Amino acid sequence: MDIDDILREVDPTFHSIPQEKRDLQELTRAWIAERSAPELLAWPADGLFERINDNIKQQIEKVEEMTGDMDPKTNFALIVIQTELERYRYLVRSYLRARIAKIDRHTLHYLSTDELRARLSEMELAYATRHQALLHNHYLSSFLSSFPANLQNLNDAAAGISMIETPDLESAVFIRALKDTPVEARGVDTDAYADLKESDIVILRWADAKKLVEAGTAELV
């Protein structure tokens, strides 16, 4: 806990922001981050998606209730709610699809260590495991089973090159500083140091940006 957390706790406006609104902010942030980061980020652990699912369900029920009403005022409200609902759904869908795309691309990598597996939600883990099994079976029945036994592996690391591809952690991302912070970034010829002020935006390697983002000092844009 640092000074900001303490300040936030005594800040009367913090707790007055309704949970739903904070969830939406959190979802939007997770969505942007997931789409910008070259590797899979951790699945939000605090039950965010359970709450989001409940919210969406409630709104769908509300829409169904209001549909029978012929009052023009309700009708207008209905359109607003439905539009909001569609947008909310889009955020969740786009977020989940971005994750699935990353998982599909480097399935074996994300399944290879416990630490990486922990980034997936339970459902994603089940999906990834099953998907990999399907692929492996497909390879086996298409050609791999008639290979010599010592060539049937999919995770060889012969001659120092692993068969498992990993995401490129050196690719560039944009981050915005959420508070003043020093940042060091490796370059091709020389490394760079800079003191970021709050809301400064810089471009740097994801490998260098990662710890700032994870600490909440900066966010991906």
Add this chain to the structure above:
Amino acid sequence: MPMYGDLGNKLVQHAKRTQNLTHLPPYQTELVRAVTREVRDLDKDVASLLEPFQGSFDPSADQATACTLLVNHLSMRRNKRCLLAYHRTRTDKLEELVWNGSDVLDLAGQQAGGVNGAAADSGAGSSLSPQEEDYFRQYGDLLSAYKGQWTDIDLTGSLEPPRDLFIDVRVLKDAGEIQTEYGAINLTKNSQFYVRQGDVERLIAQGYLQKLG
């Protein structure tokens, strides 16, 4: 004389070409078999080369054999990579089709229609190998299982950010009657409707409706 790896190279070229196509070209059964055979032959070569040494082969004492072994070793692994790349490119395509809601029967039909018209129902025109058809079905099951856990989201829905709740659509093919919360709509060819986008997204993706404006 064909060299080691020539066949593998062909597979990779097929894979590369497939990446830029909207449909899936016919599965190269013969080529896959030939490359696999090459791997087995190479493996036999290695075994017979090593046999006289009884497990005590010293590369520095017999550099010519060591070199042959290395080339064989690398060629086998290269062939394996080519095969993996070829199959993965195709499964990627298949998965894309599953996400877009295609049907395996549609697929076989399309292919036969494109190649030899009337022979659509013979099944001989399918561009998928039997293994790929299995894979297609199994992946479809997997995806619906995953989707089923997000019933309120419609995971395979549009990835375009929604702008308008309601859109104008024109009906391209008869799609029968659909239920919306404003009652039933009968979608007959060439008619035009102002409908809720969420209600017709699937039909647009499948080519029954066209979005206007």
